Every structure is written in structure tokens, then in C-alpha cells.
Amino acid sequence: MIYIVIISVLAALIILIRFYFLKKEIQRITQQLNQLNKKATSKKIDLTFYDKDLENLAKKINEQIDLTNQATxxxxxxxxxxxxxxxxxxxxxxxxxxxxxxxxxxxxxxxxxxxxxxxxxxxxxxxxxxxxxxxxxxxxxxxxESTDYPMKIENIKLNKLLFDVLIGFYEEFKHAQIEPSINIPKEEIFIMADSSAVKRVIENLISNAIKHSSGNITIHLDKSLSTVQLTIMNPAQQLNEKDLILLFDRFYKADQTRTRKGAGLGLFIAKSLMVKMNGNLSAELKGNQLLMKCEWKD
Structure with a gap:
């Protein structure tokens, strides 16, 4: 009987000691959070007393701190x-x-x-x-950029839309003395997108190519097993990798000294519209050629 009492007392003592350290650790975490809230420190929560549930709590708090720092x-x-x-x-x-x-x-x-x-x-x-x-x-x-920007997603024939846009640029190509190399498959290529938004994207990309091309422009439409790709390529000796990273930023102009009709918003608008249609617009340099690629999932 005495052994049962001793074991019970020891168990109670262990529980009390554990409770005491848990309480002290919670107080310590509270102090650390107060320091963070007062911006006296940017250090994450650390523990001196290890408990599984307490560790999970500290982990979640630190994840929230990371999100807050990123938002800041x-x-x-x-x-x-x-x-x-x-x-x-x-x-x-x-x-x-x-x-x-x-x-x-x-x-x-x-x-x-x-x-x-x-x-x-x-x-x-x-x-x-x-x-x-x-x-x-x-x-x-x-x-x-408004959250309620209307998008009418429907099945559209990209071949015809691209051809119609290119006809509208005939005079601009002629004035710039550019003879574009155009490759549009005869087979019908359909995508799920907003026709007016796709037209605006293509217009912005072609306008950008005409303004900055130092030679002819290549326009290629292709369909793979999983995606439909539209690529527009033009010589761009003035660009480098640093420019490429910033190309879709608002108001960015690779050549700040050049007189422009717009405000450097064309590519940003094109990128924003592609994102809203769950598509993708990317840029890469191939030698001295700038390649713009629009992708839609098939």
C-alpha cells in the first residue's frame, strides 16, 4: 500500500513539475510575442522546454511570422x-x-x-x-487590376483570331519595312479563353515587336499534346538578361531614352490578361533574339 502512495505522489509531482515548466515556457513564448509585436526584435519563437504540442504551436507561430514578414x-x-x-x-x-x-x-x-x-x-x-x-x-x-474584371471564357478558334489581328497590322509592318515570317497551321486550333483579351495580348506583343525590332519578326502558332503555344520573336540587341527579368514590370522600359507612344504598360497588361485566363506569358533571349511565348493548356 505504501508503494502505491509513493508512486502516486511521484506521479503527481512529475505532473506538477511538467505543468510548471509548461507554464513557464508559455510565459516565455508570450514575452517573445510581445517583443515581436513591439518590433523590438524580429527573432522567431524558440523553445527551452520541449513538448510535442508546444513545438507544433511554435512552428505554426513561426510560419505566421514568416507570412507577416513577407507581407511587410x-x-x-x-x-x-x-x-x-x-x-x-x-x-x-x-x-x-x-x-x-x-x-x-x-x-x-x-x-x-x-x-x-x-x-x-x-x-x-x-x-x-x-x-x-x-x-x-x-x-x-x-x-x-480590379478583382471584378469581366472575363468571358469560351472556346475560340485561335487560328482565325490571330489571322484577323495580323491583317490589322499590315500598314504598320509596311511602314516599318518589316516582312513577318508567319507560320499558322491549317488545322483548326481551339483554346478556352476570352477572345477580346487574347486579341489585346497579341496586339500588344506584335506592337512591342514592331517598335523594338531591328529586323524581321517571326510569328509561330503550334499545338502540342498538352498546350497551345504562340511565339513572337524579333531581334533585340539592346536587351540583356537583367532587362528580361523586369520586362513585364509596370512602366519598365529597357531603353529609357527612346521616345515611346505608350508608357511601357503593354507587356504588363498582356501578362496580366494571360494570368486572368489561366494562361502564361514568358520571355527568353535566344542569342540576340527576344522570344515571347503565350501558352494555353489544351
Missing amino acids: VEKRRTKIELKQAIANISHDIRTPMTSILGYIQLLESEEISPEKKMEYLVIIKSGALRLKVLLEDFFELSVI
Whole structure:
């Protein structure tokens, strides 16, 4: 009987000792969390008393700390990006606006000839059109990034849509003295996507290729067992791997000195639309050739 009492006392003592250390460890974890909340430290939770359930709790808390840190970094990055975007928007709008106002002042002079007036009007019209494109890009960006952006996903014939878009670029190809190499299979290729969004993606990619190509452009449509791929390739000697990483960022321009009709939003808009359609848009350099690849799951 005495042995049972001794064993019971020892068991109770062990339980009390364990409870005491668990309580102390919980208090220690609470202190660490308070330090984290006060931003006095960025150190994760560590344990001095090991218990399976306590370890799982600490693990989950540390995972949440990682998520919070990632969110903080992302928030800081977004804030910096927003400031840069505002600066870029201001600069991109101010440039044509300043030019337009300057030439309007010149037109007010009674000393200029009719020929000069016509020249200035052409410049003003060009600036106004550039401003229109900029504002349309900014508006489209705000619409695309909204959570309720409408997408009408349906079965569309990519061959016909691509052919129709290419016909619309005939004059631009001719003006740029570019004869594109086009490879579109005769067999019908269908994808599940939004037709207007796909058209916008193709237009942006072709426009980008025409603006920056130093030679001819290759357009290739292909279907594999699992995907449909549209590739647009053009020479791009000015690009490097660093540019490639940033190519789909908002307002990024590989050549900052070049006069552009847009604000560097074309590729970002194309990428955003592809993501919304559960597709993918990627870029790679093959020698001095820039290859843009659109992929849809078959």
C-alpha cells in the first residue's frame, strides 16, 4: 500500500513539475510575442522546454511570422513601386502636354507663316494622340487590376483570331519595312479563353515587336499534346538578361531614352490578361533574339 502512495505522489509531482515548466515556457513564448509585436526584435519563437504540442504551436507561430514578414516586404515593395509609377505617369503625361502647350503658344503668334502653322498643328496632333494612348493605357491598367474584371471564357478558334489581328497590322509592318515570317497551321486550333483579351495580348506583343525590332519578326502558332503555344520573336540587341527579368514590370522600359507612344504598360497588361485566363506569358533571349511565348493548356 505504501508503494502505491509513493508512486502516486511521484506521479503527481512529475505532473506538477511538467505543468510548471509548461507554464513557464508559455510565459516565455508570450514575452517573445510581445517583443515581436513591439518590433523590438524580429527573432522567431524558440523553445527551452520541449513538448510535442508546444513545438507544433511554435512552428505554426513561426510560419505566421514568416507570412507577416513577407507581407511587410511586399507592402514596402508595392509602396516604392507606387511612388515610381506615379513619377513615371507624371513624366509621361507632362512631356506631351508641355509640347502641346508650347506649340499652341507659337500658333498664337501672328508672325508665323501658314506653312509653319500647319507644321505645328501636325506636331500638336501627334502629341495629343500620344497623350490619348497614355491615358487609355492607364485606364485599362486600373480596370484589369480590379478583382471584378469581366472575363468571358469560351472556346475560340485561335487560328482565325490571330489571322484577323495580323491583317490589322499590315500598314504598320509596311511602314516599318518589316516582312513577318508567319507560320499558322491549317488545322483548326481551339483554346478556352476570352477572345477580346487574347486579341489585346497579341496586339500588344506584335506592337512591342514592331517598335523594338531591328529586323524581321517571326510569328509561330503550334499545338502540342498538352498546350497551345504562340511565339513572337524579333531581334533585340539592346536587351540583356537583367532587362528580361523586369520586362513585364509596370512602366519598365529597357531603353529609357527612346521616345515611346505608350508608357511601357503593354507587356504588363498582356501578362496580366494571360494570368486572368489561366494562361502564361514568358520571355527568353535566344542569342540576340527576344522570344515571347503565350501558352494555353489544351
